Amino acid sequence: MRPALPDILIQPVVTAALAEDLGRAGDVTAAACIPEDARLKAVFAARADGVMAGGACVRLAITALDPQATISVRVPEGEAFSAGDTLISVEGQARAILAAERTALNLLGRLCGIATQTRAYVQAVEGTGARIADTRKTTPGLRALEKHAVACGGGLNHRFGLDDAILIKDNHVAVCGGVGEAVRRARVHAGHLMKVEVEVDGLDQLDAALAEGPDVIxxxxxxLTDLSEAVARAGQRVTLEASGGVTLETVRAIAETGVNVISVGALTHSVPNLDIGLDAV
Structure with missing residues (x-):
């Protein structure tokens, strides 16, 4: 079971999403059709197999509109579920639950989709020793939630932002005048707790990077041929991360070259939402 994110990180996202949906006048459909004192029991049910992530988003969305609502998360974060399973049950004011429904489903479906996709990649490389990691290719404003979903699926979190690790990319190298010089400058700047990673696009740059001793390349x-050669040249002196155009069809072969980490932007930038619905019971 994956530990939940603190509510303080989730609440602003949920509040902004509810405000966007409720607009200037609130849920006019519910106000027109549903008696003010009507109650509703309902379940968030999976329409497809998946991995759970985002239960707190549902809880916070509904209790923002009905603080007395009862919410029971049936499937813990990081646990697999099957189509037809009840993920979350709710009971409260009908107007509030219906007004929060789309916000809750949007966030839950997105995060379960990411966790499910991540689990598929993790399972694809089982037994190789390689780990699957995410990237910063996340939805603006949702990074903490989306990276939590990756972790729920069994993946590693790459850096969260520009401030928690040094990652020298091709444009940094171009400005510095070379891979070696860029790593040397980074080493001088980095504190003892900050790792230095450098991106290389060929074996010649790999050799230049290895000479300067970064933490990750x-x-x-x-x-695939060059990945295997890079593993041989590095000789376990440094963590090697493969990146670029990774798919479920190619990830196993990449892992079998011996790299330590495979970063996959597709875990967050293009994953489909998992199909989940709200059903009255």
Whole structure:
């Protein structure tokens, strides 16, 4: 079971989403059709197999409109579920639950989709020793939630932002005048707790990077042959991360070259929402 994110990180996202949906006049459909004192029992039910992530989003969305609502999360974060399973049960003011429904489903479906996709990648590389990691290619404003969903699926979180690790990319190298010089400058600047990673796009740059002793080297869009050669040259002196165009169809072969980490932007930038619905009971 994955530990939940603190509510303080989730609440602003939920509040902004509710405000966007409720607009200037609130849920005029519910106000027109549903008696003010009507109650509703309902369940958030899976329409497809998946992995749970985002239960707190549902709880916070509904209790923002009905603080007395009862919410029971049936499937813990990081646990697999099957189509037809009840993920969350709710009971409270009908108007409030219906007004929060779309916000809750949007967030729950998105996060379960990410966790489910991540689990598929993790299972694809089982037994190789390689780990699956996310990237910063996240939905603006949702990074903490989406990276939590990756962790629920069994993946690693890459850096959260520009401030928690040094990652020297190709444009940094171009400005510095070379891979070696960029790593040397980074080493001088970095504190004792900050790791230094450098991206290389060929074996010649790999050799230059290895000479300067970074903590991690990102092998960007390497062929399988060159990935294997990079693993041989590095000789376990440094963590090697493969990146670029990774898919479920290619990830196993990449892992079998011996790299330590495979970063996959598709875990967050293009994953489909998992199909989940709210059903009255």
């Amino acid at each position: 990102m092998l960007d869009n390497f062929s």
